[in-house]
Amino acid sequence: MPQLGETVTEGTVTKWMKSVGDTVTRDEPLFEVSTDKVDSEVPSPAAGVLTEILVPEGDTVEVGVVLAKIGGDAGGEPAGPAETPAPPVQAPAPEAAPSRAAAPPPPSPSTPAPATAPGTAPSTAPAPAPAPAPQPAPPPPAAAENGPEPLVLSPVVRKLLTENGISAANVTGTGVGGRITREDVLKVVDANHAPGSPPSPPSTPASTPTSAPAPAPRLAPVTPTPVVLGSGDQIVPFSNMRRRTAEHMVRSKSTSPHAFIAYETDFENVERVRKAWGERFKTEEGFSLTYLPFVARAAVEAMRDFPLLNASVGDDSLVVHPEVNLGIAVDLSNEGLIVPVIHRAEEVTLRGIARRIRDLASRARNRQLNADDIAGGTFSITNDGPFGTYFTVPIINQPQVAILATDGIARRPVVVTHEDGSESIAIHSTGILGVSWDHRAVDGAYVSSFLARIAELLAGRDWSAEL
Secondary structure, X not given: OOOOOOOOOEEEEXXXXXXXXXXXXXXXXXXXXXXXXXXXXXXXXXXXXXXXXXXXXXOEXXXXXOOEEEEOOOOOXXXXXXXXXXXXXXXXXXOOOHHHOOOOOOOOOOOOHHHOOOOOOOOOOOOOOOOOOOOOOOOOHHHHOOOOOOOOOOHHHHHHHHHOOOOHHHOOOOOHHHOOOXXXXXXXXXXXXXXXXXXXXXXXXXXXXXXXXXXXXXXXXXOOOOOOOOOOOOOOOOOHHHHHHHHHHHHHHHHOOEEEEEEEEEOXXXXXXXXXXXXXXXXXXXXXXXXXXXXXXXXXXXXXOOHHHXXXXXXXXXXXXXXXXXXXXXXXXOOOEEOOEEOOHHHOOHHHHHHXXXXXXXXXXXXXXXXHHHOOOOEEEEEOHHHOOOOOOXXXXXXXXXXXXXXXXXXXXXXXXXXXXXXXXXXXXXXXXXXXXXXXXOOHHXXXXXXXXXXXXXXXXXXXXXX
């Protein structure tokens, strides 16, 4: 099961496009999967024969669970670890459960008998000669160093282990086949925070990707504060999307030291362009020209001078991205948020950004986004302006280091300074732009200058040239 989005931890197989025994080619659509955020066709990771379907249509499983097996065309033998590439989430493909140990495993000289846990060898085997034959199926080489550790760890489980410095070997899995679930890790985290509890041994360096955000300690146990129910109180269970969003937000606040700066911005130049081009633009494009594309285009342009905000925090370093993959937060009818991405936004004009925002928002609300549409964001914008808000302090979309908030724009009196230095009062369209940023990455002066540059571009650029 691939991970279709950073906060997605499970998916439902809605349709298999092939049956057992069918020949499939690499990258041919193999099945459809539905999550809280996207519905997507998933291509086959390998060519061969579909030898087994492990998860039927309608079943919901966690990210990383093996859904099917693809073998070679000779006798339909299931492909071994070297033959079946991993799914997009980079989880090991051949999750050989203990119940399948009777199947003849491919030879693997890199997994000798001592790598198995004590007590796993049959007690009735004769001493020297037959010892290799009755061994259980050897794990893939990547798991050999951990012995009994489960073969598949979902990205969410890996992240929790890394962030809390816990080795998977110290977690007892309660999932299918002994797999470690998110709840298993959280139990260990809470136990470590109990008074007098010794900390778990840290995970091995090999299990921590160099590009991952720096580990952050868990600030508090996940046990909720008891709530006393009163007469008439209603309990509304969190939906899966609400629960995953909550987890992502809590993790972001515990990972990044958030700071915030706001800047009052004059949109009068933008307002004049919208009035001059509004009707023509709507006739040509089929939708209205709003303020958001101007803000997005100005932010992308400003990042040429402030590239450290188009970055992620790694291990004791800042990873600066060469391309601006701009995420635009979209509300899903008050059921949750999703952040589709305009990839390589620095190459797109004002009109092009307006088109892409419209397309992504429309497909997001109709559950037509695919995995690529929500992957790879490097900087995000959240837009509460249409609701007439005045001041929004957003939470950073991890692993990014900053997020820009746009609020309501209204006609207000402003002081205008003329070329001769004299001043007068005029009515302009103004609004607040704010940035929440990770204080590990940059300081306030850098972000203030970034916002000032955005305001300068909005007030002085000839935007009609890009329409």
